[in-house]
Amino acid sequence: MRNASRIIYFWSKGFLASNESDRQQQRESMNISWQTEIAIYRFGAKNVYGEAQLQFVRKTNVGVVKFEQSNEKSSVRADSSGSRGKASLELFDAVLVAPLEAAVQLDDVLILEGQKLKVSSVHRRWGLRGRPGHLEVGANIWV
Structure with a gap:
């Protein structure tokens, strides 16, 4: 369920992150x-x-x-x-x-x-x- 909420959050924000905290979260998710x-x-x-x-x-x-x-x-x-x-x-x-x-x-x-x-x-x-x-x-x- 956690991943599903992350995906929904991502799609609600669009393909590009709108602020620095969203970009930082994306960088940290690179595994x-x-x-x-x-x-x-x-x-x-x-x-x-x-x-x-x-x-x-x-x-x-x-x-x-x-x-x-x-x-x-x-x-x-x-x-x-x-x-x-x-x-x-x-x-x-x-x-x-x-x-x-x-x-x-x-x-x-x-x-x-x-x-x-x-x-x-x-x-x-x-x-x-x-x-x-x-x-x-x-x-x-x-x-």
Whole structure:
């Protein structure tokens, strides 16, 4: 019965909360198990060489959906020698779930467990039944 009254209250307030206390209640109802913390950096001002410098944005908790590192054989070696051997490529792929407040953007650099990742995709996922959504962040290794 408690959940039913919450849903009725939500629908009576509309899709968007009207005041700060309603927004706070929605944020608290997000029930994701955050597993680790990341630091978010963004390219900002340029140095004397014209290179963009990384500037710290914030730290935030994230949930890890996928975090894998693997080797894959390429189709052709770079030198195209007569041996036609296959080169070993190191691939890295990470999918993270972050709160909306993290405001992760494309090309941000994330530091997760000492690993630098560059954001290659950001998808906003919408919450259901009055719960806030989250960001699904795809990232690759960055050096």
